[in-house]
Amino acid sequence: GNSVTQMEGPVTLSEEAFLTINCTYTATGYPSLFWYVQYPGEGLQLLLKATKADDKGSNKGFEATYRKETTSFHLEKGSVQVSDSAVYFCALSDQGYSTLTFGKGTMLLVSP
């Protein structure tokens, strides 16, 4: 079955530091890959996605590249802000687009 593994948190950074949150996946076929973000007290929001190998998703300064050879979709940002403090979820879709499989989430804490 499908599975997503992401690094455990919390990840604690100072403002303007470089961010990497690792995500690897196991899936049959060619899933689409997603990063969702959950701010405190809210539901999840789509941050970015990539639908095929070598695609790069980007949004709000965050980027992730779909690497089929390493089955990875690592999230990066060059300079984090305090407002980026949230929980980040990596996810993949099944081929029928019916359901998403989520990783366990990684909490990011950014201090001024």
Place this chain on the structure above:
Amino acid sequence: EADIYQTPRYLVIGTGKKITLECSQTMGHDKMYWYQQDPGMELHLIHYSYGVNSTEKGDLSSESTVSRIRTEHFPLTLESARPSHTSQYLCASTSSGTETQYFGPGTRLLVL
């Protein structure tokens, strides 16, 4: 802009009570989902629906039930709440042929 609503946002009830968590979306999405989010942040799919009169159980066994009588409405019911049901419940929706799920703000349930 995604419009998906959940009520109540917070609920504290006693053991044995019957409760219904409401979820509505105004986007005309045919697919809807319920997730349970544990304190460790992990998301578990408990129910989903492909359309009116369609409901399926998710990956995590749940004592809750759902119904889908109208496209826009997907309520979740617990006939007899127990402390083990204490959690956050997130509703989501999407259209067939697309993969991005849009999430509501969640309901935080505390059963005493």
